[in-house]
Amino acid sequence: MPKDGGIGASSKRREDVRFLTGAGNYTDDINIHGQAHVAFLRSDIAHGTINSVDTSAAQGMPGVVKIFTGADFEAVGGMPCGWQVTDKHGQPMQEPRHPILAHGKVRHVGEPIAAVVADTLEQARDAAEAIVLDIDELPAVVDMKAAVANNDVKVHDDLTSNLCYDWGFVEENKAATDEAFEKAAHVTTLELVNNRLVANPMEPRVAVGDYARGTDESTLYTTSQNPHVIRLLMGAFVLGIPEHKLRVVAPDVGGGFGTKIFHYQEEAFCTFAAKACNRAVKWTSSRSEAFMSDAHGRDxxxxxxxxxxxxxxxxxxxxxxxxxxxxxxxxxxxxxxxxxxxxxxxxxxxxxxxxxxxxxxxxxxxxxxxxxxxxxxxxxxxxxxxxxxxxxxxxxxxxxxxxxxxxxxxxxxxxxxxxxxxxxxxxxxxxxxxxxxxxxxxxxxxxxxxxxxxxxxxxxxxxxxxxxxPSNLVGQLGARAGLYESATVRVNATGGLVVMTGSHSHGQGHETAFPQVIADMIGIDESMIEVVHGDTANTPMGMGTYGSRSIAVGGSAMVRATEKIIAKAKKIASHLLEASESDIELKDGAFSVAGTDKSVAWGDVTLAAYVPHNYPLEDIEPGLEETAFYDPSxxxxxxxxxxxxxxxxxxxxxxxxxxxxxxxxxxxxxxxxxxxxxxxxxxxxxxxxxxxxxxxxxxxxxxxxxxxxxxxxxxxxxxxxxxxxxxxxxxxxxxxxxxxxxxxxxxxxxxxxxxxxxxxxxxxxxxxxxxxxxxxxxxxxxxxxxxxxx
Amino acid sequence: MYNFDVETPGTVADAVAAMGRDEAQALGGGQTLIPTLKQRLASPSVLVSLSRVAEMKGVCTGDDGRLCVGGATTHATVAREATQYPALAAMASHIGDPAVRNRGTIGGSLANNDPSACYPAAVLGSGATIVTNTREIAADDYFQGMFSTALEEGELITEVRFPIPEVANYQKFVQPASRFALVGVFVAKFADGVRVAVTGASEDGVFRWSEAEAALSSEFSASAVGGLAVSGDGMISDLHGTGAYRAHLVGVMTKRAVEAAA
The missing domain is CATH 3.30.365.10 (Aldehyde oxidase/xanthine dehydrogenase, molybdopterin binding domain)
Incomplete structure (x- = not known):
């Protein structure tokens, strides 16, 4: 018999009501008073040397606020890579600089070369078309085997070759593996291609940068699967903004499939330009831009x-x-x-x-x-x-x-x-x-x-x-981040609660599934539980959603935080029931004393936590809010x-x-x-x-x-x-x-x-x-x- | 988009007059033109919308028994109302998706003459007549290669007249991404012979497969075209199929159209 709530129940996705009735709040729905719009001038060739980017004609065009080129970003960091692979000889991978706007060379069709910030999007586009590029086209390298075999065309002149790394795994097994092939009764060989894909989430990428001059605080609204990661990467490695002066918000996100994990140039650009222009700056990718700027997959x-x-x-x-x-x-x-x-x-x-x-x-x-x-x-x-x-x-x-x-x-x-x-x-x-x-x-x-x-x-x-x-494992393997997850459970006085999770839902249904777990743990209705995610200002540092990790890692963090809540609530209940804490049982939303008919409701305990008139203040603090970080083993x-x-x-x-x-x-x-x-x-x-x-x-x-x-x-x-x-x-x-x-x-x-x-x-x-x-x-x-x- | 003016004439005469403006561009259902404008690949100074020209809309039967379709008639209307010509209605009902069919028009499709569009095959395969504000053009004279037609500057398709064949059928093998015709074959059997028109395949746009027409005119059966093949030379070769593959599909789709029609 199907359950009607809690773990194992097919609860209807509560977020779908807003998604399906046009009440969602996606990044493109965010419009900030006085915002300007950005148009990127992107390379239409795959490889070339940039001789000049002449913005003089574009500068004076109607509505133009400011025009940026690669030279404007020489002082800031390049786009960071979050994982360093060590090759089979023990050497680190080759890691080229990845500029926010192309500088010196363009290296793929779609790479942004210049950006125009203007009052309207059409004005920005008009001015972008008036920028004159002088680029010497170079031969492009597309085929991977040719790129490795032939060093004549290098994507990055300052690297020794087009090989990022040559990785052997497990290098110690190589000789034994080769020997096993020598001895094999049968060997089957297959050469194949895993085709390159474009993720194509229904919602294209969007970035809105905002800047508050009075407090020197930057805010980025973005279509991200992991806003804290963007805040860390962009703040610490690209723009040099301390995290306490930078807020990243990923509101409703319309699909990601991985391609919205990564930190993109457009995010850093809009954040940077908002401060430079002292105006909010918005970019919404067209589908054509998405094909040539969203990270691709497989290949x-x-x-x-x-x-x-x-x-x-x-x-x-x-x-x-x-x-x-x-x-x-x-x-x-x-x-x-x-x-x-x-x-x-x-x-x-x-x-x-x-x-x-x-x-x-x-x-x-x-x-x-x-x-x-x-x-x-x-x-x-x-x-x-x-x-x-x-x-x-x-x-x-x-x-x-x-x-x-x-x-x-x-x-x-x-x-x-x-x-x-x-x-x-x-x-x-x-x-x-x-x-x-x-x-x-x-x-x-x-x-x-x-x-x-x-x-x-x-x-x-x-x-x-x-x-x-496991963070310690991935750290050994070259990850430049931890991969734990976090949750804060905030119980309100009247018994409802909010889970602030470091996981991020971009279609997965966390707002429905996460409450099912807590509802079971406490014995209250799912409707008493709300999930908050996607805003670095009101969620604990979390690593976001990808790799099928939300319920396994984020859900586990939530369970741990809820266990802390329950432990504290039991202390309060034992005080209210004048019983030993070890005798307190929580079932169906009520605390009872084992073997008696004495009980106190969940809501009475939560109220006591915030109105601590009859409360063990000498033993525990008022309030009922707990945070847990969970790092899987x-x-x-x-x-x-x-x-x-x-x-x-x-x-x-x-x-x-x-x-x-x-x-x-x-x-x-x-x-x-x-x-x-x-x-x-x-x-x-x-x-x-x-x-x-x-x-x-x-x-x-x-x-x-x-x-x-x-x-x-x-x-x-x-x-x-x-x-x-x-x-x-x-x-x-x-x-x-x-x-x-x-x-x-x-x-x-x-x-x-x-x-x-x-x-x-x-x-x-x-x-x-x-x-x-x-x-x-x-x-x-x-x-x-x-x-x-x- | 770049800026442009919009004219919404109510009569053919007003539409023709509006087309006399400098850099005017007729707008049918906009299924090709609007995306082109949005990508800033065209910059007409004035768009002359034909969607309110009542005399260019609708489906009726002429005195000579031909099916008359107004140039501004949507695919959805043809699919619903061209009941005397079921093969044409069926063809129209499989163009694009409902949004495309509710906006796209026969005149717009024919004026654009996309090499992968369905309507050119139906019009050429039926031996239809394209009626404009100035003249009547036989289908055989109208299609002049990819995106090229007999229309003069400012000339508007007001109506298309289809003779009704004894039997007909259209078979479309779709390009997997766009779902335009990778190859589409329209076969129509008239008392005086069979016409076979092929879209999607040739670098010269829609064409008549005369060998198949001759074979089918003497014997209208799939086996009559079983031994025939078109050459892959001059066929479109792209991500979705080589010229040889398209040439092969011409044979397959022709046979299937004959089987479905017979």
Missing amino acids: HVTKIELALDGDNNFTAVRTETYANMGAYLSTFAPSIPTWLHGTLMAGNYKTPLIYVNVKAVFTNTVPVDAYRGAGRPEATFQLERVIDKAARELGVDPVELRRQNFITEFPYATPVAVEYDTGDYHATMDKVLELSDRDGFAARRAESEAKGKLRGFGINCFIEACGIA NFTYPAGAYTCEVEVDPATGEVTIERFASADDFGNVVNPMIVEGQVHGGIAQGIGQALLENCSYDENGQLLSASYMDYAMPRADNLPAMDHYVVDHSCQTPCTHNPLGVKGCGEAGAIGSPPTVINAIIDALQSGGHKVDHLDMPATPARVWAAMNT
């Missing part, structure tokens, strides 16, 4: 090899990946292909030896950073594709090959530095095979073939590392098994997804409806990557897929009918190290689905006699048809 070129013994046990995995950094290092870019990718290469399998090599490369393209899943989809895609290929080469059932190699005993220390606390991979496999009716597949295939279609069945398993992350390891059935039209190469089923193990689930929505959405994005989305540059560094006319987003009719779009989270092995036993669900769908789809397409093509081993994503009709006809 790996990989060779993976899988070694098996004579009994089909995996004995070793070896990979070499080229990872595109773009022209500059975005905030967390170096960590994605390394610590969020290499550490996942064990997958669900007890492969004893793994060696991962990653070459991070600068190119004349938009910076690349985390996008939903961030490194883990890239790891899963290559591993699960090569396993599928191995099964085909060996003539064994891909399900059985996976099962045979599953990790079954926990905790399990992988050869790639992480320890899985818990899991049951056979359970999720059993569940997904049941949900997908694999036994009925042969009959469905026959039906498809009768219509002239090919039908394929794809299977995929995956593991994630979520709940990012390990990542969480959600895992799952997904299946997909596709039909391929051999006449056109068109692929349709007929059925999709997912069985996820997220540990405990707070709000099943929200979890299912997350998985549905994640799978949709994964199907988008597998079938539709592709960010494409030509050899000159021009962005070819620069609008929705050429960048294909998944739409409802690209997905299976809801009857056959099944998400399940009934297999639950609770996390062993956080108080809620939760693992996180935000990225699973996007991680698990791309290889599932491609495995299904390969199965379909093979069933039609086409000897196609692999297809790069997106598997567009043109690509599928070409693969069948070559």
Whole structure:
């Protein structure tokens, strides 16, 4: 029987009322009296030397307040990178300066060169068009292997090469891994591309800088997933504003998918310009600007090899990946292909030896950073594709090959530095095979073939590392930040309470799910609890939301703070009830004395805390407000098994997804409806990557897929009918190290689905006699048809 | 956008007069022009909106039995009201999305002549007549390559007259991002022969596939075109498909259109 509140209840998302009725407060809704608008003049070439930026004609145009160029920012810091990777020789990565406005050179299409602040946006645009640029175009480097092989064209003249780092992991395992390949009974090799993606949140990025001259305080309103991180990075490393003079507000945010984690030039610019102009300065990205300035995702070129013994046990995995950094290092870019990718290469399998090599490369393209899943989809895609290929080469059932190699005993220390606390991979496999009716597949295939279609069945398993992350561990790995989370629980006199969380909701539903947890802990109604997030002025220092970390880390901080609240409230109750504190029980919103009928309501205790007439003032302070910071002891390891059935039209190469089923193990689930929505959405994005989305540059560094006319987003009719779009989270092995036993669900769908789809397409093509081993994503009709006809 | 004036004439005569202004640009449903203006890629001094010209709107049957569609008629209206020509109505009902269909017009589509638009295939495939404020233009003379037509400066499409075929069908294989036609084929069978018009594929814009027309005119069946192929030379090659792929799809979509029509 479904619960009607608390943990496990599908409480309706309370924030949706305002989102769906136009009552949300997004950054673009913020307009400050007297604000000016900024238009950025962006590079339309990928690589060039800036000889001059002549603003003389633009200066006197109507409405122009001030025009900025790169020279105006020489005195401030560059955009900081939050993670330093050490290469296989023990050397730090190459880290180029990343200016707020291009200075000396432009390095990608879309890089801002100048900025016009004017009374109106149209005036700013008019003046930006009147700026005269003298730029000598240079050859661009776009292809990663060419960028590494050939040093003639360097993205950054002051670096030794286009190689950011050459990372080996685990370097000590390399020789043993190579030896295992020498001894292998069978080796399967696969070369593949993980396609570059544009995140495309529904709300484009917006920044509004404001400055109060009277108090010398700066405020930035921005579309961010982590306002405290922006405050720290921008204040300490870019503009030199102390945190107590800088407030960053990320109000309602309309989707992020990772691309709103990072600190962007436009944020620093608007904050800087507001002070320089003594006026609020606003920038709202157009969709065209978003394509060429939001950090992109994925973009790996990989060779993976899988070694098996004579009994089909995996004995070793070896990979070499080229990872595109773009022209500059975005905030967390170096960590994605390394610590969020290499550490996942064990997958669900007890492969004893793994060696991962990653070459991070600068190119004349938009910076690349985390996008939903961030490194883990890239790891899963290559591993699960090569396993599928191995099964085909060996003539064994891909399900059985996976099962045979599953990790079954926990905790399990992988050869790639992480320890899985818990899991049951056979359970999720059993569940997904049941949900997908694999036994009925042969009959469905026959039906498809009768219509002239090919039908394929794809299977995929995956593991994630979520709940990012133990601060001491990531510090050792090069993170320049802690990755704890925080919460302040403020109980009001009349018993209602507010949770001020360092997590940030940009669509996840925290305002609904977080109160469910506290409601259960205290035994009060969810409606008595409000969540506040997104403003550095009224929330404790927190690291924000990404990496499926909010409920696992932010939720845990909230639990810890609430435990402190309850402990103090029990002291108050024991005083009011004249009983020993150890005899006080909290249940259903009332404190009672064990074994008696004496009790006092939650509201009476909270009132006493703030009207302490009858109160143990000699023992405890008045008030009821507690803060907790929670630093996890390990990542969480959600895992799952997904299946997909596709039909391929051999006449056109068109692929349709007929059925999709997912069985996820997220540990405990707070709000099943929200979890299912997350998985549905994640799978949709994964199907988008597998079938539709592709960010494409030509050899000159021009962005070819620069609008929705050429960048294909998944739409409802690209997905299976809801009857056959099944998400399940009934297999639950609770996390062993956080108080809620939760693992996180935000990225699973996007991680698990791309290889599932491609495995299904390969199965379909093979069933039609086409000897196609692999297809790069997106598997567009043109690509599928070409693969069948070559 | 740059600044511009807007004229909203109520009659063809007033619209023609307004088009005489310096750097005037006719505005149909604005499905191409408005995004172009927003990107500052065009700077007309005056937009002449045709959406209030009542005599250019609506669907009716002419004395000669032809279907007459006013130049300012939206795709949604054609989809709903062109009941005597079901293949045309079906084609119109699959252009873009509801917002596009409620704004976009037949005249706007034909005047723009996007090489991937649907209407040019229907008009050429039907052998329709484009009526302007000054003359009548046969479809075979109207389409003159990508974004190029027989229209003179300031000339307005007031009506399009479609002869009604015995059977017809339009098959569109969509470009995955824009959902314009990657290849669209309109097949129409008349008493005196079959017309086959192809959009989306050629660098020269919409064209008639004469070999298929000849084959289908002697035998209207999918097998009649089974052995035919168009060349990939001169076909559009881009992110979404090579010329060879588009050429292949021309054959597939033609067969499917014949099967659906027969």
